[in-house]
Amino acid sequence: AVGDTLRIRMEGDLQTLDPAFMIGGTEDVMMRCLYVSLNRLGDLRDGAPWMPWGAKTLEQRDDKSIAFTLIDGLKWSNGLGPVTAGDVKFSYERIADPAVASPWAYQFEQLDHVEVVDQQSGIIHLKSPYAPIYVVSLPYYGGHIISKAGTEKAGGKFTTEPPATCGPYIFSDWQQKQKLTLTPNPDWPGPKPDFQKVEIYIVSDDQAAQLAYEADSFDYTKVAIAAAKDVKANPPADTTVIEAQSTRYQWLTINMLSPRLQDPRVRQAVQYAVDVSQILTGVYNDLTARSTGVVQPGTKYARKSNTIAAPDYEKAMALLSEAGASDLTLTLTVMNDSVRMAVAQIIQASLEQAGIKVEIQPYDEAAYWGLGDKTQGDTYKNLDLVLMDFAGGVDPSENLVWSRPEQIGAYNWSGFDSPEFEEKYQQLVAETDEEKRVALANRMEDLMEESGGFVFICHEPLVVVHRTGMQPLIYPDGHPNPVFFKKSA
Amino acid sequence: MSFVAEAVQTRRGWGHFPLLRALASNPVTLAALVIVIVFLMMAAFAPWLAPYPPTKIDVLHKLQPPSAEHWFGTDHLGRDLLSRIIHGARTALTIAIGSVAVAGSVGLLLGLIAGYGPRWLDGVLVLVFDSLNSLPMIMFALAIITVLGTGTGTLIFVIAATSFPSYARLIRAQTLALKNSDYILAERLMDAHPLRILLVHLLPNVVGPLIILLSMDIPVVIMVEAGLSFLGLGVRPPTPSWGSILYDGYTSIRSAPFVVIFGGLPLVLATLGFTFLGEGLRDSLDPRLKLRRPA
Amino acid sequence: MLTYAVKRIGLGVLILTFVMVAMYAAVFLIPGDPATVALGPRATPELKRMLIERMGLDQPVWRQIIEFFRNALTGNLGYDVWSNRPVSALIMEALPKTLALGIAALATALIIGVPIGCLSVIRRGTVVDTAIGMLSVGVIAVPSFVVAIYSLLIFAVTFRWLPAIGAGEAGDIGSQVRALILPVMAIALGWIGYIARMVRASMMEVMGEPHIRTARSFGLPEWKIVGKYALRIAIIPTISLVAVGLGGILSSAVFVEAVFARPGIGKLITDAVNTRNYPVVMGTVLVMTAIYVTITIAADLLIARLDPRVRDVFRG
Amino acid sequence: MSASLAVRDLSVRYQTPRGEVHALRHVDLDAEPGQVIGIVGESGCGKSTFVSALANLLPPNAMVEGAIGYGGTDLVGLDPCRRRMLQGNEIALVSQDPMTAFNPVLTVGDQLVDFQHHRSDLGRAEKRRRIAAMLERVGISDPERRMNSYPHELSGGMRQRVAIAAALLTDPGLLIADEPTTALDVTMEAQIVHLLAELRREYNGIIVLVSHHLGVIAELCDRVYVMYGGEVLEAGDVEEIFDRPRHPYTRALLACDPARFDERLERLPTIPGAPPNLIDPPPGCSFAARCSRVFAPCHTTHPAAKVLPTGHVARCHAVVL
Amino acid sequence: MSALLATEDLDVSLLRPNFVSRLLNPWPRKLFNILEGVTLFVLPGETLGLVGESGSGKTTLARTMLGLTRHSAGRITFEGREVRTPADFRALRRQSAMMFQDPTGSLSPRLRVGTLLAEPFTIRRMAVGDRSALVRSMLAQVGLPESVAQLYPHELSGGQARRVGVARALALRPRLLLADEPTAGLDVSVQGEVLNLIADLRREHGFAAIIITHNLSMIRHVSDRLAIMYLGRLVETGPTAEVFKRPLHPYTATLIRSEPVPDPRRKRTELAIRGEIPSIFSRPAGCEFHARCPFAQPRCRAEAPAYQAVAPGRNVRCHYPMEIEQQERDAAIPAPINRRGSSNEVEHRQA
Numbered sequence A: 001a002v003g004d005t006l007r008i009r010m011e012g013d014l015q016t017l018d019p020a021f022m023i024g025g026t027e028d029v030m031m032r033c034l035y036v037s038l039n040r041l042g043d044l045r046d047g048a049p050w051m052p053w054g055a056k057t058l059e060q061r062d063d064k065s066i067a068f069t070l071i072d073g074l075k076w077s078n079g080l081g082p083v084t085a086g087d088v089k090f091s092y093e094r095i096a097d098p099a100v101a102s103p104w105a106y107q108f109e110q111l112d113h114v115e116v117v118d119q120q121s122g123i124i125h126l127k128s129p130y131a132p133i134y135v136v137s138l139p140y141y142g143g144h145i146i147s148k149a150g151t152e153k154a155g156g157k158f159t160t161e162p163p164a165t166c167g168p169y170i171f172s173d174w175q176q177k178q179k180l181t182l183t184p185n186p187d188w189p190g191p192k193p194d195f196q197k198v199e200i201y202i203v204s205d206d207q208a209a210q211l212a213y214e215a216d217s218f219d220y221t222k223v224a225i226a227a228a229k230d231v232k233a234n235p236p237a238d239t240t241v242i243e244a245q246s247t248r249y250q251w252l253t254i255n256m257l258s259p260r261l262q263d264p265r266v267r268q269a270v271q272y273a274v275d276v277s278q279i280l281t282g283v284y285n286d287l288t289a290r291s292t293g294v295v296q297p298g299t300k301y302a303r304k305s306n307t308i309a310a311p312d313y314e315k316a317m318a319l320l321s322e323a324g325a326s327d328l329t330l331t332l333t334v335m336n337d338s339v340r341m342a343v344a345q346i347i348q349a350s351l352e353q354a355g356i357k358v359e360i361q362p363y364d365e366a367a368y369w370g371l372g373d374k375t376q377g378d379t380y381k382n383l384d385l386v387l388m389d390f391a392g393g394v395d396p397s398e399n400l401v402w403s404r405p406e407q408i409g410a411y412n413w414s415g416f417d418s419p420e421f422e423e424k425y426q427q428l429v430a431e432t433d434e435e436k437r438v439a440l441a442n443r444m445e446d447l448m449e450e451s452g453g454f455v456f457i458c459h460e461p462l463v464v465v466h467r468t469g470m471q472p473l474i475y476p477d478g479h480p481n482p483v484f485f486k487k488s489a
Numbered sequence B: 001m002s003f004v005a006e007a008v009q010t011r012r013g014w015g016h017f018p019l020l021r022a023l024a025s026n027p028v029t030l031a032a033l034v035i036v037i038v039f040l041m042m043a044a045f046a047p048w049l050a051p052y053p054p055t056k057i058d059v060l061h062k063l064q065p066p067s068a069e070h071w072f073g074t075d076h077l078g079r080d081l082l083s084r085i086i087h088g089a090r091t092a093l094t095i096a097i098g099s100v101a102v103a104g105s106v107g108l109l110l111g112l113i114a115g116y117g118p119r120w121l122d123g124v125l126v127l128v129f130d131s132l133n134s135l136p137m138i139m140f141a142l143a144i145i146t147v148l149g150t151g152t153g154t155l156i157f158v159i160a161a162t163s164f165p166s167y168a169r170l171i172r173a174q175t176l177a178l179k180n181s182d183y184i185l186a187e188r189l190m191d192a193h194p195l196r197i198l199l200v201h202l203l204p205n206v207v208g209p210l211i212i213l214l215s216m217d218i219p220v221v222i223m224v225e226a227g228l229s230f231l232g233l234g235v236r237p238p239t240p241s242w243g244s245i246l247y248d249g250y251t252s253i254r255s256a257p258f259v260v261i262f263g264g265l266p267l268v269l270a271t272l273g274f275t276f277l278g279e280g281l282r283d284s285l286d287p288r289l290k291l292r293r294p295a
Numbered sequence C: 001m002l003t004y005a006v007k008r009i010g011l012g013v014l015i016l017t018f019v020m021v022a023m024y025a026a027v028f029l030i031p032g033d034p035a036t037v038a039l040g041p042r043a044t045p046e047l048k049r050m051l052i053e054r055m056g057l058d059q060p061v062w063r064q065i066i067e068f069f070r071n072a073l074t075g076n077l078g079y080d081v082w083s084n085r086p087v088s089a090l091i092m093e094a095l096p097k098t099l100a101l102g103i104a105a106l107a108t109a110l111i112i113g114v115p116i117g118c119l120s121v122i123r124r125g126t127v128v129d130t131a132i133g134m135l136s137v138g139v140i141a142v143p144s145f146v147v148a149i150y151s152l153l154i155f156a157v158t159f160r161w162l163p164a165i166g167a168g169e170a171g172d173i174g175s176q177v178r179a180l181i182l183p184v185m186a187i188a189l190g191w192i193g194y195i196a197r198m199v200r201a202s203m204m205e206v207m208g209e210p211h212i213r214t215a216r217s218f219g220l221p222e223w224k225i226v227g228k229y230a231l232r233i234a235i236i237p238t239i240s241l242v243a244v245g246l247g248g249i250l251s252s253a254v255f256v257e258a259v260f261a262r263p264g265i266g267k268l269i270t271d272a273v274n275t276r277n278y279p280v281v282m283g284t285v286l287v288m289t290a291i292y293v294t295i296t297i298a299a300d301l302l303i304a305r306l307d308p309r310v311r312d313v314f315r316g
Numbered sequence D: 001m002s003a004s005l006a007v008r009d010l011s012v013r014y015q016t017p018r019g020e021v022h023a024l025r026h027v028d029l030d031a032e033p034g035q036v037i038g039i040v041g042e043s044g045c046g047k048s049t050f051v052s053a054l055a056n057l058l059p060p061n062a063m064v065e066g067a068i069g070y071g072g073t074d075l076v077g078l079d080p081c082r083r084r085m086l087q088g089n090e091i092a093l094v095s096q097d098p099m100t101a102f103n104p105v106l107t108v109g110d111q112l113v114d115f116q117h118h119r120s121d122l123g124r125a126e127k128r129r130r131i132a133a134m135l136e137r138v139g140i141s142d143p144e145r146r147m148n149s150y151p152h153e154l155s156g157g158m159r160q161r162v163a164i165a166a167a168l169l170t171d172p173g174l175l176i177a178d179e180p181t182t183a184l185d186v187t188m189e190a191q192i193v194h195l196l197a198e199l200r201r202e203y204n205g206i207i208v209l210v211s212h213h214l215g216v217i218a219e220l221c222d223r224v225y226v227m228y229g230g231e232v233l234e235a236g237d238v239e240e241i242f243d244r245p246r247h248p249y250t251r252a253l254l255a256c257d258p259a260r261f262d263e264r265l266e267r268l269p270t271i272p273g274a275p276p277n278l279i280d281p282p283p284g285c286s287f288a289a290r291c292s293r294v295f296a297p298c299h300t301t302h303p304a305a306k307v308l309p310t311g312h313v314a315r316c317h318a319v320v321l
Numbered sequence E: 001m002s003a004l005l006a007t008e009d010l011d012v013s014l015l016r017p018n019f020v021s022r023l024l025n026p027w028p029r030k031l032f033n034i035l036e037g038v039t040l041f042v043l044p045g046e047t048l049g050l051v052g053e054s055g056s057g058k059t060t061l062a063r064t065m066l067g068l069t070r071h072s073a074g075r076i077t078f079e080g081r082e083v084r085t086p087a088d089f090r091a092l093r094r095q096s097a098m099m100f101q102d103p104t105g106s107l108s109p110r111l112r113v114g115t116l117l118a119e120p121f122t123i124r125r126m127a128v129g130d131r132s133a134l135v136r137s138m139l140a141q142v143g144l145p146e147s148v149a150q151l152y153p154h155e156l157s158g159g160q161a162r163r164v165g166v167a168r169a170l171a172l173r174p175r176l177l178l179a180d181e182p183t184a185g186l187d188v189s190v191q192g193e194v195l196n197l198i199a200d201l202r203r204e205h206g207f208a209a210i211i212i213t214h215n216l217s218m219i220r221h222v223s224d225r226l227a228i229m230y231l232g233r234l235v236e237t238g239p240t241a242e243v244f245k246r247p248l249h250p251y252t253a254t255l256i257r258s259e260p261v262p263d264p265r266r267k268r269t270e271l272a273i274r275g276e277i278p279s280i281f282s283r284p285a286g287c288e289f290h291a292r293c294p295f296a297q298p299r300c301r302a303e304a305p306a307y308q309a310v311a312p313g314r315n316v317r318c319h320y321p322m323e324i325e326q327q328e329r330d331a332a333i334p335a336p337i338n339r340r341g342s343s344n345e346v347e348h349r350q351a
């Protein structure tokens, strides 16, 4: 049975409530409750369409300007007065300001400035046309609006105690690494959320979380992929299972900079030798299909198919001997959690069939991310194969951006250096015509696969269980927005 | 003299394996000895004993419950669990015996130096021992493993480096106790070289309790390896180890509990085996032996 | 006694210094920085630089260490890289929960393990002894996560007797105690075996001593001989063992804290290590080492209380 | 309480991995209340085994045969519960090493209170009063303070006094002292011997005193049992044994004691050879291998115990009635 | 004849036995004298008996003489030359040998007797032709069968271990033997064997011996001179026979009288000495024996007596040496505390 309290499980604790420095996960969920953004997204199962939220109106004036008007009665807590267009200007420009060093600055890279028209309305001016702004920048992460006066009073910086909030809920209690409690904001002018109280429980272990869900400790939780099959087959009582594809996409990087992989035929041999279907069955329980690229499947931008769609060990071996590399040993670098290790072992076994020996080299998360960083030395040139995954977005640009040449030595670990790709990327972000954008995105993924630097695996499945008596709303990033959870009759 | 005759006779009567016979006289110790020997055989002859290659993946038959083909079932990648456990014995015992041997030798050496050497050196060494003891293990393990990379050698190094202080303390305490014993004084009186005293007279007398302690610590090390596997710091996959089997089993503990159960079984058996063997050794070597770890 | 304590504390301070130097060396060795851990591809170089500066890692190591100790003396253990909350506050929130867990677990283990060990000695050589021996050594080898998961399944999911996760509501002792039961069980089980074994071993040693024969010669009942005459001596090595164990439990409660989603020191330090949140790591290690040192000193003093022979040596 | 002691044909064997040790063989002993029985013999001849058997404190690997009659009951066949009732009540033991005889972590007073557990009629305070009185009695000054001391705070002599006090507290009918002075200095030994001598004046139970110090035996005992190789070779009143020893072993033993000679000896007298192996005791007389008066039957026939008119009992072929 | 080894005013001081503070604190705070003003000599070929109660410092003295314990004041001379540096002591140790109190404990437990016996030669790197022949001859010398060479120390009986100790000590033909309690824990017969053995070997090789003991009845037969120690000081020295006949110090007299006599008709009725040896850490003021001395005078409580020569070869540390006021003293001996009930005694005698 669903009560007046919505109990949600998240994995990590809160670090900061400053949108400019937030990390994700719990923080984003919290901010969706505490702040407003100009627009918001719908459920990912509906394709996550965007709709106005903190703005009464939000319209594209021309390629480079968007006008907005805030809803009436939005008020800051702490007696800081009404929420104004000035606050919007402050929030966006702050994140875009390189001096602030916000990790989300890239989302507002194209922001020129925000023009304040009057108290409630303003115009967002872009440097160049940037179509993804409605789904990438405005509804989440950096799009949350903070109080100019409050922030300035706090010295321009704050972390877990925001100087003022204006969203449907207020942050009322925090038990470190255990529980966060949100209660309704009496000043909230918009539609009242269904739930009187939101509790966010912090449980990092998926196994434990599932047990705790069954023990009725909360009403909504993500489930480990390994357990998904079981949960689907025997769901706990009074439970609905949601299955979706998340925006986390996984692929195998084949590093062209590696001395062992300079020859395109060798890279292609690797591409031919990875049996992705085994990974999907073995690790993901066939909950998800093979991805054709990095772009979110199910959107119009997804490629129709992979160029190399099925493993061909003979071909791989032929390519290898052609390249004179029949005795190839490669290391496969991987982050040391159970899912990724399982994928790595299947890749290892699969490459073995083509005569490629693979040594798995696991790293802990922090060490792993430093491997491709050119400021940390030359390791990025020596990686062979890396199993990678990024959390992406629904707009293709968000996922393709990391393969740009300028990302070599940062996050383009394939060493994929294609001028054509860069050109197409620039066109993609500026283009507003959907047809053309689809063609651009598809071409970019073709380029990626042709380079021999990538084997696309999948977009990880998202499995969520929740009490039947409610309707959750999940953003494409896989995290819920508690404000729009509905009690079903 | 009849006493001498008696003594000589008994020596002969006991034959060449008095220790083995003494061990075998206690049924529990005998069982422990058998377990340990079985595990050692398993480790030695793993490739011949295992019904399947331990790394053979078969995703279509993953997490199969025990059956005629797979006596212990299969793991999350469809590998034969029994084969992995048999091969895992090799990894587990290599790491356990390796690190215990390394830690034991280092502890022995430093303990002797601390106990017999000059007092300032003793102070420095004790400080090192205590500090290493109070250093958080995971932090240390993480530092070493990220620098050296995972692998059996690294694991042995990490475990040895964190466990040798307790052996060193034991040896030091023993050495201090023996340092002023009459026979060491007698040797000093004959102007025996300190090195000779250390190696010929002190070493053989402190090493006994150490060996017993080491044998009882072997299962502890196996558990530590399992714990490090749990943190993703264990042996490099797909090498099977008891720790990694358990770790893999954890993710499917609900749907396929047999993985954890069969994966944990050798750990429990090995613990029983080595612990009781160690206790048996202690009882038959010297019933009054003080096996207390210095705090 | 006092001079002894002062000297031990001096030694403790030396150990602390030593450990902190080692920690800084480790930080120097371990690759990775908090920004890349938290943000992955979104971490900008500027942000990384900013965080490194905030952690003071851009300074020479010796300067960092001196700075750290100078601040630590004033109670300032640094600030969390992200939330900028004082590390001391984080520790103060996590520490009581872990202490409660550790102390409760070891107390439980003592309360159960010691009598079992005694029983084993009273019934030595019998089936009871062998059974206790097998069981107590056996449970040592059962990984605590297995106990944790299955106890969750039984007591929280099936019977719903006890809460599955968390450390209970702040200020509600009842709920805190209820939340403690399962984690305590998971940790204590292995320790029960360990303590029972330890008590039995040292008790068997004591039982061979002449004063036990004296007690026998006066016809004292076996339970009294074991439970009073032998235990008083046999418990002494167990105490230092438990002290070291308690020091260890505080940071090795990681698995159990993960499974029961108990916010504690173990979780704090592993999270901090995993995210390279070095100020938190340093502060926590300092506090944990200090606690470890304190506990061992306390154990020594306790032993001195229990063993008059040692006490006289301390009196000096 | 007082009753007489009659040991008949008592044998004790220890089970060891090397074989059975025949530590005590066919020992007879009689004692009346008020008597002090001395047991002498070389190391390893079974003295401790014998008194441990009397006090029911043999280690688990011991097997007992024969009978120990005490006040009409046979202690050997008694069930453990009844036997324990006798321990520390009827029979008390003062052991050899005062350094280790007391529990080091309990105060002397605590232990002495516990040792009176048979006296359920007394309260703790009364028991402590009795202890104080008894400590005073054995010559410990300031008994109240001493009761609160730990054993290691007392000197060896004092601890032995406490041990004697502990034994006396239970009003035993049989007081056994196994080498009570061996671990002590001459001066302490003299003081303990003196204390025992003083005590026996008012004590009316049996005292069994083990010692290999002939002087102590001579000073304290009424009757002496000379043991060798697990057997009693000669028994008799103290003057008889010291003045007119009949068994060659007794004679040799007495002759060895340098304290018997005031003038300096160039060579100290000795008994050549070593005691027999008790795993495989000789079939004949156990002293035969070392005896100066050995003749044919000694090696083959086990000599019977002969009762001499003087009250002597001797196990020797050479002794004629 | 000039002394082989002599000590003059030897002091040995030690930190209070607080091992923890010794462990942690290299600077000693308080000193206690374990030995104080010991002046003693041993002549070549002579046997000196060193007697005293437990804790009186006998073992410490022996160790100090060989440099195992450092002295804090005074001199040690060997053949007239002062022994001071470690090298001097090494040279001294080459010429002397020591037998320890615990016979088994002074043999390295993991080595066989054969190896142990050859050790003095191995350590000094002396060429020995046939090691087993050497071992055999050493065993023969102390009357042990060859098979003993194969045994470990714990397999030896007390007497055998003593013999091995003797063989080892005398292996290098020392000029001085220090024997610490050579008969402790042995049966009378074995005790005689060991002492006879030492005496025989001494006659053969002519070394001097210092025998430490508290067994008076034994020492009177084996020593030429006696030195009596009390609380770290010498209280009396003199030829053995004379000391036994006419003890000068009351302590010596009480020691002799405390020895039980193996004769049932000579039962002691009075107690020769009361009380216990005081702790070295709290030495009584004045004469240290005054608390236990039956003849203590006010002066004894106040003033420490000097160690003075009263007759040729006889020294005593007492204000009132015994023979001077013999009469008074005999009168002052305390009345017997109690006598055995006579009727009882008679009954038994008659039975």
Ligand SMILES: Nc1ncnc2c1ncn2[C@@H]1O[C@H](COP(=O)(O)OP(=O)(O)OP(=O)(O)O)[C@@H](O)[C@H]1O
Pocket (backbone or CB within 6 Å): D014, D015, D016, D021, D023, D041, D042, D043, D044, D045, D046, D047, D048, D049, D050, D059, D061, D212, D278
């Ligand atoms: N628990 C035991 N197990 C086996 N043999 C034993 C045991 N106790 C004693 N013995 C053996 O029994 C024999 C007699 O020993 P006991 O202790 O009675 O001699 P004792 O006369 O008291 O000697 P001591 O004078 O040395 O005390 C010895 O040979 C001894 O080795």
Ligand SMILES: Nc1ncnc2c1ncn2[C@@H]1O[C@H](COP(=O)(O)OP(=O)(O)OP(=O)(O)O)[C@@H](O)[C@H]1O
Pocket (backbone or CB within 6 Å): E014, E015, E016, E017, E034, E052, E053, E054, E055, E056, E057, E058, E059, E060, E061, E101, E280
């Ligand atoms: N290393 C030491 N540290 C502290 N005190 C010591 C040390 N060695 C000896 N003593 C003390 O010096 C005193 C004399 O000891 P020593 O062993 O020389 O006496 P002893 O006459 O040989 O006694 P025993 O007859 O018991 O062997 C004792 O009170 C002892 O406690």
Ligand SMILES: [Mg+2]
Pocket (backbone or CB within 6 Å): D047, D048, D049
């Ligand atoms: Mg005995």
Ligand SMILES: [Mg+2]
Pocket (backbone or CB within 6 Å): E058, E059, E060, E101, E180
């Ligand atoms: Mg001594």
